[in-house]
Amino acid sequence: MISVPARLTSPSDIENLANALREESRAAPRSVRVCIGTGCAAKGSRRLYELFLEAATQSGEDIRVEAKCVGCHGFCERGPIVVIEPGEVFYQRVEEPDVPEIFRETVLGGRVIEGLLYEDPSTGKKATKATEIPFYNVQERVVLGMNGIVEPTSIKDYIARDGYKALVKVLTSMTPEEVVSQVEVAGLRGRGGGGFPTARKWRSCREAEGSCRYVICNGDEGDPGAFMDRSIMEGNPHSVIEGMAIGAYAIGAEQGYIYVRNEYPLAVEHLKVAITQAREIGLLGKNILGSSFSFDIRINRGGGAFVCGESTALMASLEGRTGEPRAKYVHTVESGLWGKPTNLNNVETWANVPAIINNGGEWFANIGTEKSKGTKVFSLVGKVENTGLVEVPMGITLRRIVDEIGGGIRDGKLFKAVQTGGPSGGCIPAEHLDARVDFDELTKLGSMMGSGGMIVMDEDTCMVNVAKYFTDFLQKESCGKCTPCREGLSQMLHILNRIARGEGEVGDVEELGTLAEILEGTALCALGKTAANPVLSTIRYFRDEYDAHILDRRCPAKECRGLFRYEIDAEACKACGICLKNCPADAITGEKKVPHTINQEKCTLCGTCWEKCPFTAVLKI
């Protein structure tokens, strides 16, 4: 084992350490990497790690095996994921009983176990390495590159893989202005949702009046179904810290804050460990690597309010006040935390910075489209075959994400819409699937990039219900400070509830439009201003579904209770009596060998018969 020197005091210290660490890893090339990301951990990967660790310690002195916990690989659908070196053998859906076999055959014997490999459902081809799987080979992993490879709780592992090299480069050979220029050349835009040019923000903060400045990392990711930032903080916390340190150097800040949700305990823990390690080794604190630059980071845990992801609400919360937004007519880069110039960026934005410095702004600018550079991480969820965390170059079409990475829609159903941008985003229909993923393109379609939520919906999804769900979410998460958001969202929800109950009236859609206009124009913060997007985009693309609910009292997707009925298909019915026995309303009649029927007057539409029928003879009409 290489012992870490007490403190790195010069750029050559860290270079020597990195070289020594690389030497060491060459000496022990066998390793088992177990994913402990959210999805895999839920399927018991922690236990797998313990078992591998046990096996590794018992493997004898002549063969050294390293067992590592690593962050999210992204392919959560196929978790728990275990990768064996040498050979990058990618095992999926690993269970406890597989551990001894993997250890004996692959780790020690170098033989691949076919049964644990990923098999392409369409071709039947097995993939030994991750790069052979379509889910991965369409992706381009910049931010997530080290996720699943480095051990998040080991600064040595990060340093051995060129970690903190960008910080050294900045401190030894770049002026703060040169750093900002590189980020400008890269064309990096804020990954938190707004898409504001990062370099412009940095420069404004740097040039703002005042001697004390702050940098903040926004880790208050609260979109339903999104876990991009979570996975970065959990899987590669040092990349965020390094990015922040570089940003602080460029801006002239000495103190940074990471605001992270308390509901992300593993992210909090890994960040804490990483900050402590960086501080101990001298990569945070006074006179970093012997330079005149001093910088330190504190973690603040958020209480889970969605609105605290808004920058001014976040800063109010950091100051110990109620997390509520304020008007941003005076920008936070001028007067933010404690009234000082403050630069706030999202986790993913910060994590992009080391790669930009290491490879140069032009390299980054070569990825993506004209106005949206680099890559974007999405959490791909919903009705696709392969759900998980994906990183794609900007400009890729939605179709490629859904079909190639996502593997198409589950159970042979038809695609209906993809919801991007989190709860304030919009639903994009099939006719726009060839649209490019790009800040401006998505906005044109009535949705937005947001922080990277991507929910795929199939033909069984009712779009009125989708609008209702997101409006309900936002209404509950509204802080209640300003009138339009508090009252306007309640009015919208009231109308949507009526429509979904079959009590909609002619003119409701127009009234929703009027309320949307009030919200967009008059709400105080971005939460309220964009809150009508789910309603507006579903009206824009799925107006016929609204009309069916209002005019025909019918839910075309058969999701809204009361707006469809259950009937038994006499030909498919085997008269087994299961539905009859289970019906809580005694609404089903029938005898042996006589197809059953539902008495519509008695039926309460609970759906029990539909769920219980083993022959799918109960139909939604």
Place this chain on the structure above:
Amino acid sequence: MPTVIIDGQKVEVERDATVLDAAKKAGVWIPTLCYHPAVSISGSCRVCMVELDRGDWRQLITACNYPVRRDIVVYISSDRAERARRGVMELLLARSPESPELKELAERMGVKSTPYPTVTESQRSCILCGLCIAVCEDIIGKAAIGYAGRGVDRTVASPFRQPSEDCIGCGACAAVCPVGTIKVRVHEEQEEVEISPFKSRGKLLVCEQCRAPIVSTQVGEQALGKVEMNREEFRELMRLCPKCRRSKTAARLEAGNIDKQRGGRVVS
């Protein structure tokens, strides 16, 4: 000094003055609810929306807190600005349909009724403007009330919805409330003052002669603490209600107990 052109009318203001300040200077009325010159600006009610000319586009802004830092052009009576203000007022009317004060302001804005049903519950027509909270904290220095709950459940309340120990019964909250939610109630028999709906009660200072209530004892003490009171006659007078004070002074005047050299003050 930057100039602001409001609906074509030119006015100069200090840097960092607000659009509302400029409108006042120009003699143009903009409706406000959560704005009060005595306290910090929250910009929460949104009834003061106006349009700001940004060259190739126009942005809706709140007049009460938009700082003027350069020459700007704003529109108060443009269609979009008026529609925005009406929309916000209609939402407020749906919340608090019973408040005469709110209806009066709505009428002045040309809003006669609201198309929306009442879907959020308000505590006695409270529109959650926050002026009461701000005045209690900023001016009185007490913070006896604050917001409780979030979103539609937000209310103004004392801690744990119990009578607040910090309330001094000054009634400043009632004075600034734009919709008449907060009332000062005097319970003459118990010689107590109550700030309703917060249920905070305090002892009243009552007139030594006629027993009429003057002010809460805590306010009296605070006020007296701010004035130098080394003359017994002042202390005596402060224990009387304004009416009795006047008659006592008048009686002294009649008795001719006046020290003319000392500016006509009554001496005993």
